[in-house]
Amino acid sequence: MLLGPALLLFAGFVLLPICIAAYYGLFNWSGYGSLSDFTGLHNYRLVIDDPVFRESLLHNVIIGVLSLVIQLPISIAVALLLNRKLRGGSFLRTAVFAPYVVSQATTAVLWLLLLEPGGSVDQLMKAVGLGGLVQQWLANPTIVLYTMFAVLTWQFIGFGVILLLAGLQGIPPELRDAAGIDGASAWQTTRRIVLPLLSPTIRIWIFLSMIGSLQVFDLVWIMTLGGPADASSTMVTYMIFFGFHSLEFGYGSAAAVILFIISFVFAFLYQRFALRRDTAGALTRAVR
Amino acid sequence: MRRIGLALPAGYLVALVIVAITLVPMLYVILGGFRTSAQINVSPTGLPHPWVWHNYQAILTSGAFWQNLGNSALIAVVVTGLAVGLGSMASFALARYHFPGRDAWYLLFAVGLLFPANVASLPVYLLDKQVGLLDNWLGVALPEAAFSLPFTIIILRPFMRAVPGELEDAATVDGAGRVTFFLRILIPLSRPALLTVSVLAFVTSWNSFLLPLLVFTTPSHFTLPLGVATFQSTYSQDTASVFAFTALSMLPALAFFLLAQRRIVSGLSGLSGSMTG
Numbered sequence: 383m384l385l386g387p388a389l390l391l392f393a394g395f396v397l398l399p400i401c402i403a404a405y406y407g408l409f410n411w412s413g414y415g416s417l418s419d420f421t422g423l424h425n426y427r428l429v430i431d432d433p434v435f436r437e438s439l440l441h442n443v444i445i446g447v448l449s450l451v452i453q454l455p456i457s458i459a460v461a462l463l464l465n466r467k468l469r470g471g472s473f474l475r476t477a478v479f480a481p482y483v484v485s486q487a488t489t490a491v492l493w494l495l496l497l498e499p500g501g502s503v504d505q506l507m508k509a510v511g512l513g514g515l516v517q518q519w520l521a522n523p524t525i526v527l528y529t530m531f532a533v534l535t536w537q538f539i540g541f542g543v544i545l546l547l548a549g550l551q552g553i554p555p556e557l558r559d560a561a562g563i564d565g566a567s568a569w570q571t572t573r574r575i576v577l578p579l580l581s582p583t584i585r586i587w588i589f590l591s592m593i594g595s596l597q598v599f600d601l602v603w604i605m606t607l608g609g610p611a612d613a614s615s616t617m618v619t620y621m622i623f624f625g626f627h628s629l630e631f632g633y634g635s636a637a638a639v640i641l642f643i644i645s646f647v648f649a650f651l652y653q654r655f656a657l658r659r660d661t662a663g664a665l666t667r668a669v670r
Numbered sequence: 671m672r673r674i675g676l677a678l679p680a681g682y683l684v685a686l687v688i689v690a691i692t693l694v695p696m697l698y699v700i701l702g703g704f705r706t707s708a709q710i711n712v713s714p715t716g717l718p719h720p721w722v723w724h725n726y727q728a729i730l731t732s733g734a735f736w737q738n739l740g741n742s743a744l745i746a747v748v749v750t751g752l753a754v755g756l757g758s759m760a761s762f763a764l765a766r767y768h769f770p771g772r773d774a775w776y777l778l779f780a781v782g783l784l785f786p787a788n789v790a791s792l793p794v795y796l797l798d799k800q801v802g803l804l805d806n807w808l809g810v811a812l813p814e815a816a817f818s819l820p821f822t823i824i825i826l827r828p829f830m831r832a833v834p835g836e837l838e839d840a841a842t843v844d845g846a847g848r849v850t851f852f853l854r855i856l857i858p859l860s861r862p863a864l865l866t867v868s869v870l871a872f873v874t875s876w877n878s879f880l881l882p883l884l885v886f887t888t889p890s891h892f893t894l895p896l897g898v899a900t901f902q903s904t905y906s907q908d909t910a911s912v913f914a915f916t917a918l919s920m921l922p923a924l925a926f927f928l929l930a931q932r933r934i935v936s937g938l939s940g941l942s943g944s945m946t947g
Contacts, residue, residue: 396817
């Protein structure tokens with residue numbers, strides 16, 4: 383009845399694909415002809431044992447950890463700044479958020495243009511006396527992952543700021559005022575009152591950011607194809623490269639299932655233990 | 671405000687830096703489209719001198735850009751319609767009726783939120799291949815709609831649940847059936863939430879890259895993100911045109927964002943509110 387059509391669509395295009403992938407993963411299959419070469423769990427084992435896959439997973443983890451230690455503090459700081467009555471505040475919010483609405487594909491091309499060797503970023507750095515720091519941003523294997531992270535930060539910082547700003551605005555100003563009357567300094571108020579009350583929002587940011595870190599693809603694919611020498615590969619670029627482009631669909635399916643399990647276990651554990659914990663009556667909970 | 675003195679000017683300085691970092695690259699690309707490749711090669715950071723219009727003109731009159739734009743729009747509209755149409759029906763059932771397994775069905779959709787669409791791309795491609803939806807816009811639109819259902823239902827259900835039962839009773843007394851109540855009362859009352867989920871579904875579809883990349887092989891079927899990436903790799907020698915194409919592909923998203931800013935922002939915070947609830 384009412385639930386039926388949605389359920390059908392969801393089952394057909396979300397649940398079914400992952401089930402058939404789990405099945406295809408058991409075969410050595412190029413995508414053409416019948417599934418005849420049954421290899422059991424061989425593909426799954428190959429993926430897990432592949433040093434390139436492990437390196438890709440490590441890159442996802444590095445991006446996730448860097449997001450936590452770099453993007454989060456910046457987002458909090460900018461959100462705190464914008465939460466004050468700054469003239470031009472709404473323009474600032476729009477400006478910070480703008481890169482987030484541009485597609486990752488467009489962002490990738492934009493930064494390809496800017497980061498070209500001898501291009502505008504290099505020129506700008508030379509102009510302000512940082513010429514010595516100029517790198518082969520996309521060709522140097524030790525730098526490229528961090529270049530990717532910087533571009534991801536450019537694109538997603540606004541998302542964190544907007545989310546945290548919404549959280550901040552859910553904190554009643556009376557609480558700050560009361561702390562001020564009791565003689566707390568601005569820093570103490572922020573540290574002891576605002577940040578703890580913001581923590582549910584922060585946990586949601588972490589959750590969304592981790593899910594995002596696990597599925598990084600567009601940016602890396604367009605800018606480097608995961609190279610040079612797999613130095614910027616991620617789990618999804620791995621799956622597309624070794625499953626789709628090499629026409630190893632059995633292998634790719636196995637990789638997809640493993641990615642699914644990794645994302646799912648992570649998201650499930652995080653939701654179970656971090657998100658549900660403190661939500662009853664939290665001040666930042668959306669009132670509907 | 672008590673904190674004056676140094677804090678405020680410092681705040682403006684930080685704000686200025688933020689604006690420079692976020693907006694200057696975009697502005698630079700837009701301006702780059704008004705230069706020639708020669709100008710860009712000689713001085714990457716310079717301003718257009720003289721201003722040339724032909725990069726933009728060529729793209730706007732060539733057809734490929736409009737085709738990409740049209741494909742993206744078609745898919746995003748269908749995805750939004752399907753996700754919000756089917757999602758609101760399902761939310762209605764899950765919010766206001768008691769039937770066996772209701773919570774389990776809801777949980778099933780909620781769990782879908784934990785399944786990143788990019789991770790599912792290859793399996794979805796293989797499914798499309800089996801059912802003959804490759805190089806077909808439905809092969810992108812249907813899966814994207816399916817992947818938009820979880821957040822649609824998670825945001826809509828509490829909204830529909832909050833509509834008082836007395837209203838439904840009154841409607842029933844007046845002779846309205848379930849369908850009438852749903853269409854004439856519940857849907858109008860849920861308008862803000864419906865707008866929010868529509869905007870989220872539209873933007874997600876509009877920006878998606880990986881699934882269209884796998885499914886489409888005919889260039890005339892490409893969506894805008896795919897078109898940008900293809901244009902860049904095909905015309906990489908003609909830097910100025912790449913600048914112009916990139917700039918043009920940003921504009922619809924930015925314009926839409928300026929119009930729907932409040933919806934997008936409330937959608938994101940609404941989603942996070944629902945996740946903790």
